[in-house]
Amino acid sequence: xxxxxxxxxxxxxxxxxxxxxxxxxxxxxxxxxxxxxxxxxxxxxxxxxxxxxxxxxxxxxxxxxxxxxxxxxxxxxxxxxxxxxxxxxxxxxxxxxxxxxxxxxxxxxxxxxxxxxxxxxxxxxxxxxxxxxxxxxxxxxxxxxxxxxxxxxxxxxxxxxxxxxxxxxxxxxxxxxxxxxxxxxxxxxxxxxxxxxxxxxxxxxxxxxxxxxxxxxxxxxxxxxxxxxxxxxxxxxxxxxxxxxxxxxxxxxxxxxxxxxxxxxxxxxxxxxxxxxxxxxxxxxxxxxxxxxxxxxxxxxxxxxxxxxxxxxxxxxxxxxxxxxxxxxxxxxxxxxxxxxxxxxxxxxxxxxxxxxxxxxxxxxxxxxxxxxxxxxxxxxxxxxxxxxxxxxxxxxxxxxxxxxxxxxxxxxxxxxxxxxxxxxxxxxxxxxxxxxxxxxxxxxxxxxxxxxxxxxxxxxxxxxxxxxxxxxxxxxxxxxxxxxxxxxxx
Numbered sequence: 001x002x003x004x005x006x007x008x009x010x011x012x013x014x015x016x017x018x019x020x021x022x023x024x025x026x027x028x029x030x031x032x033x034x035x036x037x038x039x040x041x042x043x044x045x046x047x048x049x050x051x052x053x054x055x056x057x058x059x060x061x062x063x064x065x066x067x068x069x070x071x072x073x074x075x076x077x078x079x080x081x082x083x084x085x086x087x088x089x090x091x092x093x094x095x096x097x098x099x100x101x102x103x104x105x106x107x108x109x110x111x112x113x114x115x116x117x118x119x120x121x122x123x124x125x126x127x128x129x130x131x132x133x134x135x136x137x138x139x140x141x142x143x144x145x146x147x148x149x150x151x152x153x154x155x156x157x158x159x160x161x162x163x164x165x166x167x168x169x170x171x172x173x174x175x176x177x178x179x180x181x182x183x184x185x186x187x188x189x190x191x192x193x194x195x196x197x198x199x200x201x202x203x204x205x206x207x208x209x210x211x212x213x214x215x216x217x218x219x220x221x222x223x224x225x226x227x228x229x230x231x232x233x234x235x236x237x238x239x240x241x242x243x244x245x246x247x248x249x250x251x252x253x254x255x256x257x258x259x260x261x262x263x264x265x266x267x268x269x270x271x272x273x274x275x276x277x278x279x280x281x282x283x284x285x286x287x288x289x290x291x292x293x294x295x296x297x298x299x300x301x302x303x304x305x306x307x308x309x310x311x312x313x314x315x316x317x318x319x320x321x322x323x324x325x326x327x328x329x330x331x332x333x334x335x336x337x338x339x340x341x342x343x344x345x346x347x348x349x350x351x352x353x354x355x356x357x358x359x360x361x362x363x364x365x366x367x368x369x370x371x372x373x374x375x376x377x378x379x380x381x382x383x384x385x386x387x388x389x390x391x392x393x394x395x396x397x398x399x400x401x402x403x404x405x406x407x408x409x410x411x412x413x414x415x416x417x418x419x420x421x422x423x424x425x426x427x428x429x430x431x432x433x434x435x436x437x438x439x440x441x442x443x444x445x446x447x448x449x450x451x452x453x454x455x456x457x458x459x460x461x462x463x464x465x466x467x468x469x470x471x472x473x474x475x476x477x478x479x480x481x482x483x484x485x486x487x488x489x490x491x
Contacts, residue, residue, distance in 0.1 A: 004067045007074070008041055015077065016042060022073050034066045089118050089127055097134060105141040121249060123207050125161040132157060160205065163198075167211045170196035174215055185225050189216075189232070200235050209240045210253040217260045221377060224421075224461040226267040233264045248288065255284045255296055262303050267462050269488055271311050278303055294328075298335035302342060309346055310462065310488050314481060318346050334374050337363075341382055345466070348385060348392075349481045356389055367409065380410065380422070381463070387429065388470060403433050421464050428471060445475050462488070 011019065023035050033054065051059040092115035099108035112131060119127045132154040139145045173192040193199075204212070213236055220226040237257065258281035265274035281300060285293045301324055308317035321343040326336055344359035363370070363382060370379045383406050390399035407426065414423050428448060431438055438444050448471060469484035476483070 004063060004070070005041055007067070007070050008038070010074075018077065019070065019073050023069065026069065033062055034069070037062060037066055085118065085122060086124060086127070089115050089122075089124065092118070093127065093131060093134070100134070100138050100141075105138060109135070109138065109142055109145070123160075123205075125157055125164050128157045129154075129161055163205065163208050166196045166198050167208055170198055170212070171215050174219060185219070185223055185228050189219070189229075200232070200239055204236075204239065206240060206250040206253050206257075209236050210257050212236055213257055213260045217263065220264065220267065224267075224464060226264050226461060230264055230268055233261060237261055251284060251288060252292055252295075255281060255292055258284060259296065259299050259303070266303060266306060266310075269310070269462055271307060274303070274307055278307065298324075298329050298332050298339060302335070302338055305339075305342060305346070309349075310485070312485055314346060314350060318343065318350070321346070337370075337374050337378065341378065341385070345381075345385060348389065349466075349484060351392075351480065353389060353392055356385070357393075360386055360389065376413070383410070384425075384467065391432075400433055403429060425467055425471070439474055448475065 008016075020035055020038065023038065027034070054062070092111055096108045096112040096115060099105075099111065112134060116128065116131045116135075119131060132150060135145070135150050136147070136154065139147045139150060170192045173195055174188070177188045177192070198204075198212070200212075213233060216229050216232055216236075220229045240257070258277050262274050262277040262281060265271075265277060278300070281296070285296050285300065301320060305317040305320045308314070308320065321339055324339060326339075329336060340359055340362060344356050347353075347355040347359070360382070365373075367379050367383070370382065383402070387399060387402050387406060390402055407430070411426070413419075414426065431444070465487050466484055469487050470480060472478075472487065473480045473483040
């Protein structure tokens, strides 16, 4: 009953009406009770009267048939309404097969070739596999078809399909391991490469390179250990560049790779290299008559602003984000949240607390909502910035209240994910919340200094260093932005 009720809940009101009509057309007898049962379940209750009337066994059989019919309806309905390019190609493939089975060979093979061209453009290797299989099956029906050529295409595509399957295995292993722990990063990645049979030096397509780099970026985003991952980013990009795999149809993937490369270098404070990749990213964005310019503008702007800010050009960074046309890109909601939170941080570093507060007040949804939309990392940054803002504004009660709420909600998560650096910071905030004068205790300050320098600065993530810059500015009674820049240039 649970699965049936769950499926019914996924239907819109319009889909429910369509399903009732679907049932009516299928029913061969007028006394079938499936519509009656569906309407009862739609209201969230079991039809006890019907169960008593027809008996428990017949009732369960009716419920099972209703579940099967609903699954059929969802499959048929989604296929009819789906408008993505992939589904359009699947429809062509299905049409071609029907025509071929009805011996309309010329038309069927013609439609099959059209499906092949479209699938190639989108690198849909799984669909191409079915297309080539069908072509081989009916090749003898057309003497103009070169079977040996089809077999070569089939084998080549099979290799691409296997590579894509290996990438899925690689991603699944990474996801599984990092859902439990973030320790021993490189050994987990090595294990994923080994089990998925992926070799970076081999002939990896640009699409596969993109998927690998995207996965590594997710690992870096989660663990903030870009320093350890950077050699892998570099190796993949050099392999891509030397084997000349970039072409116009892969422009989207190449721009996204350049974004990830820029971000990785930025996170480890190699600003010159980050600038070079960002410049190349912009060059590619304006190719093909600005085909992907709008799509990547928010991401490009974010990196450009961050590079401005952390290389001493804070005013340029703030101006860039304040003058950004947010309305034009309102459909790229997640990227806009990144831009706004970054602008709030930049104002905070300049002690523009009123501006910081104004931006943070824009975030009116619950933390649960933001975690779902943007992820846990963005939500943690927002919370930490709010806590620091209350401290700077000397709003003691709000600081204490927000900090207690933060600990209650996120402390177990931080411990479970071994977020050592953030936990250190939380502990320091905890000490400060109990005793403001502790920042004048030299013995305590020395303890903080040791905690902040127990990792070589070259390995520190730039965003974590930004948090610690705030503590250092409090310890030394120095300007936050200047302190941040000094830390950024430490080796």
